[in-house]
Amino acid sequence: MPYQIVKSNKLSDTQIRDINNLVSLCNRHDRLQYSFDPNDNFKKKADINHFLLYDADKLLSVVILFTPRNEAEVSAFTHPEFRRKGLFSSLLSAAAAELSRRRIPDFLFVCDKSSQDGQKVVTHLKAVYEYSEFAMKLNPEKIPDLTMDPALQIRETKPADRPTLIKIRRASFRDQTDESFMPFFLAENRVVHTLFYHHEIIGLIAVYDDGQKYYIHGFAIDPPYRGKGLGGQALHFIVKKFRNLDPRKDIELEVQTENIRALSLYEKIGFKVFTAYDYSRLPLKNYTISNS
Template sequence: MLTDDQLNKIETLQNECEQVDAIRLKLNWDMLRQRDDQSMDFFHEEHGELVAYLALYGFGSTVEVCGMVRPCERRKHHFSALWLRAMQSIQEKGFQKILLNAPATSISAKEWLANQPCAYTFSEFQMGWEEQLLEESKDIFLRESQPEDSNFEVQLDVLAFNMTEADGKLHNERVKKNPDEHHFIIEVNSKKIGKIRVSRKDEEAFIYGFAVLPEFQGQGYGGKALRNIVKKEHEAGCSVQLEVETKNEHALRLYQQIGFKTLQGQDYYLWAEQ
């Protein structure tokens, strides 16, 4: 696992980069805090201070890449050096697809990406909930996921997030190991219709993996489940955030109706060479 010192240095560098560049980095802290493989993290330090950092996040056969360099140390090839080391690890682990993540307004990230063999593929919005009155819905039921729900959860990941079944199983196994995450099954009349996952840390709640079976979409169940989750997390004293692909207009409208506002865009680039 990453040490407390390493995590503190990552957070310090993140805060500096975000303040100077007026961006929000997507560092997947829920995964960093649960690292069991340090070959996914790459550091460059000088005089005991972290100057550059690159992280890999595995999702089945896909790996996502995020990194940062101290503003005063840029254009010294620190990130490129880390990327060479990361590529070796990616190849050794046999990942088949590489997605590079960059905040939509990060000038330095876009300059580096412009010189790499990659192509823009999609964007996500990071959204935060602004407080408003939410009525609890009584005609749906949210219960904690059980081991026997695993196949159902994988099925939803395949249908909603274009995962292969193998990737869905690997992803489900990984997220279930995180003690900060809570997995819920959405039920209507005792029938399983969807799922939602909440990662809770330091009075912040992040919603992930929200999906409803196609035959139950368009009937208001998803919105009711989301309202109940947001209401529960807010009453527990947590801020609430989620992510959504920018092209998913239906989901965007739903989130906006409930009170979510866009905080930052994240762009993803597909690496063309491996």
């Protein structure tokens, strides 16, 4: 029986289970720590972000797209016994057709720095390295005692906060588009917090709950208020809040490796690097089936 490629705009429970099992298998084989989150709050209903290749009922390979901006972050997993057989290439070609339909110009491959097979694939595709991020996990025993400035207030975001928060996000994150803002605020399982200093909105910080861990992201302070210790106090508040909500869940975040100031801040709050991911860009116009 030939392999079957399944293109999914809404994963079934069985497909989610199959992907989780494949990711776990690859992690054990490659000694990596990837995780899979089936929720995709940035996609439109008709968009296809999951490409699965089956042999009968056995999932052998999967390509996963994440498209919050005008690019597609790509994660891929192939059963160790079925690598270098063209399975990933078949799925990537299907993903390329989907990106072309949606007029998304670039692949952005996400690859663990320690993944030998993954790094070889990225090199073979001639994707150009762009940046790296550290993945960090909170060590609860390293959370410091910290007193919060009484003028700093933090509460869950309200709709009236959004125009100011959008301006702060634009000043803080690269490649932000208007289309990416509302999904950020409205996504399920994400709580966005607004930071106030002397009653003025100065920043935001979001926490996403994937069911297994809390993931802190979208953390931004308005430039005039940076360097005053407010970011550290805000992060400490969030860490304590979510540790109290469910102390069994890990708390993680990511930071670009060259952002030394942020890295130092996170380490002071109790976070420790556990892996690093490389991001490499391949314009769709440069992609051909032959080079995959």
